[in-house]
Amino acid sequence: MNAVRDNLQSNKDVTFITSGSFGEGLEMRGSDLDIMIVSYRHNVVYEDVQTCFNPKMTYLLMETDDVKPCYTLLKLEKNRSPKDFIFFEDQNDNQYFSSALFKQCLLSDVTNTIHGPCLSNTTVELDLAVCLHCKTWIYPALQWITRSSNSWPSNDIKQSIIKHGVLFVPIGVKGSPKEDIEWRVSFSVGEKLLINTFTHTQLLCYALFKIVLKDVVATYSEYKDLLCSYFLKTIMFWLSEELPQSVWKPYNMIPCFMRCFNRLIYCVEHSVCLHYFIPDNNLFENKIEGRSREILLEKLSTLYSYGWRCILFSDQISNFYVSIWNFQLEPRIFYVDDVNKILNSTFTNCNNLRFKTLSVQKTFENGLCQTLRCQQPSIKDVYKYFISMCSSGHAQRVSLDTTLSNNKNLNKQYKSCLSTLLQNVYHDAVSGWLMLASFFYKTKQYSKALYVIRYSISKCTPEKLFPYSTISDDQLLNLNSCQKTSFVKLGKIMLVDDIRFESDSLLAPDELQMVDSISDDLLLFPSTAYAYFLEFLCHYHLNYDRQCQDSIQGLKLVIEENYLITSRNMLEANSYILLGIALQLFGHYESARQAFLQYDYWSVE
Numbered sequence: 001m002n003a004v005r006d007n008l009q010s011n012k013d014v015t016f017i018t019s020g021s022f023g024e025g026l027e028m029r030g031s032d033l034d035i036m037i038v039s040y041r042h043n044v045v046y047e048d049v050q051t052c053f054n055p056k057m058t059y060l061l062m063e064t065d066d067v068k069p070c071y072t073l074l075k076l077e078k079n080r081s082p083k084d085f086i087f088f089e090d091q092n093d094n095q096y097f098s099s100a101l102f103k104q105c106l107l108s109d110v111t112n113t114i115h116g117p118c119l120s121n122t123t124v125e126l127d128l129a130v131c132l133h134c135k136t137w138i139y140p141a142l143q144w145i146t147r148s149s150n151s152w153p154s155n156d157i158k159q160s161i162i163k164h165g166v167l168f169v170p171i172g173v174k175g176s177p178k179e180d181i182e183w184r185v186s187f188s189v190g191e192k193l194l195i196n197t198f199t200h201t202q203l204l205c206y207a208l209f210k211i212v213l214k215d216v217v218a219t220y221s222e223y224k225d226l227l228c229s230y231f232l233k234t235i236m237f238w239l240s241e242e243l244p245q246s247v248w249k250p251y252n253m254i255p256c257f258m259r260c261f262n263r264l265i266y267c268v269e270h271s272v273c274l275h276y277f278i279p280d281n282n283l284f285e286n287k288i289e290g291r292s293r294e295i296l297l298e299k300l301s302t303l304y305s306y307g308w309r310c311i312l313f314s315d316q317i318s319n320f321y322v323s324i325w326n327f328q329l330e331p332r333i334f335y336v337d338d339v340n341k342i343l344n345s346t347f348t349n350c351n352n353l354r355f356k357t358l359s360v361q362k363t364f365e366n367g368l369c370q371t372l373r374c375q376q377p378s379i380k381d382v383y384k385y386f387i388s389m390c391s392s393g394h395a396q397r398v399s400l401d402t403t404l405s406n407n408k409n410l411n412k413q414y415k416s417c418l419s420t421l422l423q424n425v426y427h428d429a430v431s432g433w434l435m436l437a438s439f440f441y442k443t444k445q446y447s448k449a450l451y452v453i454r455y456s457i458s459k460c461t462p463e464k465l466f467p468y469s470t471i472s473d474d475q476l477l478n479l480n481s482c483q484k485t486s487f488v489k490l491g492k493i494m495l496v497d498d499i500r501f502e503s504d505s506l507l508a509p510d511e512l513q514m515v516d517s518i519s520d521d522l523l524l525f526p527s528t529a530y531a532y533f534l535e536f537l538c539h540y541h542l543n544y545d546r547q548c549q550d551s552i553q554g555l556k557l558v559i560e561e562n563y564l565i566t567s568r569n570m571l572e573a574n575s576y577i578l579l580g581i582a583l584q585l586f587g588h589y590e591s592a593r594q595a596f597l598q599y600d601y602w603s604v605e
Helices: 002-009 082-087 099-106 155-164 188-196 200-215 229-242 250-270 290-305 307-313 315-326 331-343 351-356 360-373 377-395 407-425 431-442 446-458 473-480 487-494 510-514 527-541 545-560 569-585 589-604
Strands: 014-019 033-045 058-063 071-078 088-091 094-097 113-115 118-120 126-134 166-169 182-186
Touching: 014 188, 033 166, 082 088, 082 099, 099 126, 155 188, 166 188, 188 229, 200 229, 200 250, 200 307, 200 315, 229 250, 250 290, 250 307, 290 307, 377 407, 377 431, 407 431, 431 446, 431 527, 446 527, 510 569, 527 545, 527 569, 545 569, 569 589
Parallel strands: 033 058, 033 126
Antiparallel strands: 014 033, 058 071, 071 094, 071 182, 088 094, 113 118, 118 126, 126 166, 166 182
């Protein structure tokens, strides 16, 4: 799914790369979703640009003198675009591309916090790193090409890595005089390609290695931030290069894991962990030292003395270990557990946020083309899933200007929006239909809207799944009959997703603007609450007072029982906004005031 989503969102201007644990195919507990966005507006070169260059491109020249290995300055070489003026700093009669200014200028409502080289969000586990690209292999990493005489990595993989070149992420050496204009060289794409070559045994060793780090080592405050996953990955690469592939076999799993652990202890003991591509860079320099190093070394040595059983100090492993001895696990248990993990996955619940950072129309069009080209049914289903998610945002930008004198143009707009919304019903069971009902409401087709709303409400049955939910007994029974169904197809049948309106949405009911406190971050509502709210609005405009009361009662009941509503403060708070607006329109001003007070309470909890 990572590859499909990245491919779907990439175009000639940018390439999306899912990195970190998710990009490696390992969703670890507590992991953020790390996305690299490669911008092609700037071309980084290692040597001077002499002849062939694109006059529309800004060329930046690497300068590695007096800079720590694995870092560089990017000096303006040719053709600075007027748009780039704010990114440059003058030093010694030269202009340098500032990593600090670059990040500062890219802050937005979606990503409003700087976290290392990334743009992040205080409420969502998502890190975006906008980076630059050099098409050629760079001299500091030249020796990597000929270093290994073993079979790993293969020559084909090496050539693929070299062909891609390298990336540059906006962060300098902490405390360096030139920190704000330094960039770190990144081999993320090459590292993904290397991990994709791992045998099952290598991948298991790596996963166990990370689990021990996060669940056992990092729980001690004295050295919580000393080790990171990147160090473990680096050690795995070195060992994979040094050892013959014949060693990494399932029957050799425990010795391989212990060898990895032993190498980590050696690295900590000597304060040396050499970068895999640029060994001149010691990753432990000025980091693993002093009293902290001694405490960490003692802890690692103690864990190592337990042998492979050290992994049982992780509750993830120990709980599973105990369960397999207590009772025989059936295949359905694993299926249900997988569904539960996906529902609570950062990967799943960041998808909509990622689409908001792009040109939705381009993504939608790209997705249609990719789906038509794709030959594999399972991959085609994944493309349909993401197109469905993207369709909502695309439809919300289609103008329905009823003042157009040309009825032909108006009809064309109407059909365009309608057809796009019909694409939006394939990623879950309800939210796509409710967005279609919003379309009918905005075009004053209240009877059609009510028909779709009733259909949507009929699908909001107790056995349905929803984001961040825990599977109940009813849902468990339903899942047992769906064991051979992929999650993509299961979502269309069983998932009740939230309703998301873009800040400039043309489908959001105008009544939402009655509350001044609604902002871009608050246009997110539980589908069950929104269904009764929209039903109320239709009845209100049709002057059906009794039905209005029924809709308000239904909305109250949904909120009181937290029915198919994610237990997160923002969604609960926004449910009270919908109730407050409905009560205010119906003339129950005191009750409306109480509902808005509930919103204030939940929104600050």
